[in-house]
Amino acid sequence: MAKLTARSDDYSKWYNELVVQADLAQHSDVKGCMVIKPYGFAIWEKMRDVLDGMFKETGHQNAYFPLFIPKSYMSKEAAHVEGFAKECAVVTHYRLMNDPNGKGVVVDPDARLEEELIVRPTSETIIWNTYKNWIQSYRDLPILVNQWANVVRWEMRTRLFLRTAEFLWQEGHTAHATKEEAIAETEQMLRVYADFAENWMAMPVVKGVKTESERFAGAEDTHCIEALMQDGKALQAGTSHFLGQNFAKAFDVKFQPKEGKMDYVWATSWGVSTRLMGALIMTHSDDKGLVLPPKLAPIHAVFVPIYKGEEQLAQIREKGEAICADLRKAGLTVKLDDDDSKRSGWKFAEYELKGVPVRIAMGPRDMENGTVEIARRDTGEKELVPLDKAAAHVAALMDEIQDNLVNKARAYRADHTTKVDDWDTFKDVLENKGGFIEAHWDGTAETEDKIKNETKATIRCIPYDSVEEEGKCVYTGNPSKRRVLFAKAY
Structure with a gap:
């Protein structure tokens, strides 16, 4: 059994070796994709089963929608298609044939699809096209649906569990009669994710809202949980999106309220993925291998x-x-x-x-x-x-170990969360200490981009518990009303 590279020597190499040597996953012959091995899948199954129970406790039901999405659907919500256009895998033909020259099989040129199909990167478009037929009146609302599925986002710079072209996830898609109901759903599901992260994964998280630049494509607001890994980098562990009426308008999904004229439905979507496996590994494990919280361990x-x-x-x-x-x-x-x-x-x-x-x-x-x-x-x-x-x-x-792991992770996060008020200190902390930086930001996308380009640090979120505080932007010196959370991230 080969000894793992020490985290202090090469954190990335340690992670890659651990995933393979602990029999969690391996790279596949399909570039960018992974094979999840039985021991790794057993951990994912535990995660999936717990989350599935939590979803059902909050009134959600499971369904399944097609893997393939007509290309025209992706064009109906402009921000959404722009957000995913560069990541889409496209099916153009539906049949193979023997090569006339005897060199195996080739694509049959006569079997071209009338309309190309997109392998789902996410399911808002196909689902909202379906909801159009399910919703006529307020009596049909709310719709609280979740699906467990695989998605494809074409990615060649991969790392097992953290970033692969195909990954497993769940995606909730809900429809509501009012804006207030949809916002309440968005916030409720983020609390569910935070509860799971902290009480099952023993991984403390910060709940917050993404900046406009970091929002999900097609959303009005994206809420997120952010965790801190042992190398001082942040990892987005789950997101919940308030979609407003954007997809209802794109797919003409209207309902008849109790009183008044027809109105567009309000929407949310929310999801976590096998990325949580990477988060679990990097939050607790050490130079000897995996450290698993008992609540998610396949073998106690x-x-x-x-x-x-x-x-x-x-x-x-x-x-x-x-x-x-x-x-x-x-x-x-x-x-x-x-x-x-x-x-x-x-x-x-x-x-x-x-x-x-x-x-x-x-x-x-x-x-x-x-x-x-x-x-x-x-x-x-x-x-x-x-x-x-x-x-x-x-x-x-079992309870002692579970508590010890979350307390240890909380202590690490506390030690690696730093308030910063000037640019030189910001760069120094980012380079030499890492972790979360609480700093003022002037609220502009331009400043956000400049900080990202100069340091690779992004605004992870505007925390729920951040309070109004007069200050000056750490980069421009312009007035700021509150601190946001910066970090380098996966």
Whole structure:
């Protein structure tokens, strides 16, 4: 097993090695796309199942819409098509044929589509074209729909989970009778994402609103959660968009209110993706491998017997199976690894690499003493625990580890959030400390662009909890009413 590059030596290389060595994903033969391996997909499934339950608790239902979108649909909302035009994969033909020269197969030139189809980069257009047939009166509203799907945004500079041409995600698309309802939905779903990030992923986030330059294409407002990774870069972990009536007008979706004349429907959309996998890795993991919060770990604990000969193995296995049975009754997923083709030291390193929260080991001396050794993945601490108390101890550790991880991440963010009031300090902090910078901005896209071009730092969001405060823009010195959050980002 190859040793991982240290984060302090090359954070990017550490990340890439970890994703592959921990069996989460690999690059595919299709350039820009990835294969998510079973262990990685098991983590994503846990994320998906929790989020799906949260969506349903807030009244949403799942549906599915086509992968292909007629090109003409993309032209109906000008800002939307401009935002995605450079990322779209286009289907032009529907049939192959044998090459007359005997060189495999070629595209049949006679099978050109009458209208090209776009492989969905996001589904607003196809969904709002469908909603036109679902909505006639206020009685048909609200529509609260989510879909779990894959999308394609043509991207060649890829990094597993963080940026690939095809990725998995969910996208909610809702329709409302009033502006107020749609804004409330937008904000509610951002709170759902923040709840999931902090209470399941153990990843603290800042909730806020994007600047006009950073908004989703076609939205009136984009709300976001921003997380801070261990290398001091920000990562946008989820977005919720208030779309106003833009898509309803583009696709002529009107309804009859209780009183008054026909009006256009109000819309939202919101989504998170397999990018959350990258966020999870980079928030908690260390130079030994993955560190997983117990709430999302595919395996909560592993029992590793240390033995010589079949007789010892049988005795230790019996004790281990009893502990595992008790842990399963407590709702935990456990594995007893009695594979005799691998040494215990190899197994310890393997489960450390894969981020299993707790390791239980038992050797001949432990059996004599009626104890087991319990090791925490998050801190590396080991302790001997009486056999009859092992299951209860491990179960209790799950909450301790979950809390420790989120507290550690909060402490890192607090240490790497800096208030800055002048340009030289801004550049110094960005270059030498990293993290979030709270600074005044004059509110213009021109200043925002100049800061981005000079430093690669972007305004991550205008935080919900930012307060009005008279100040001067960190770049221009012009008047400013509040601080915004800057950072370099993924």
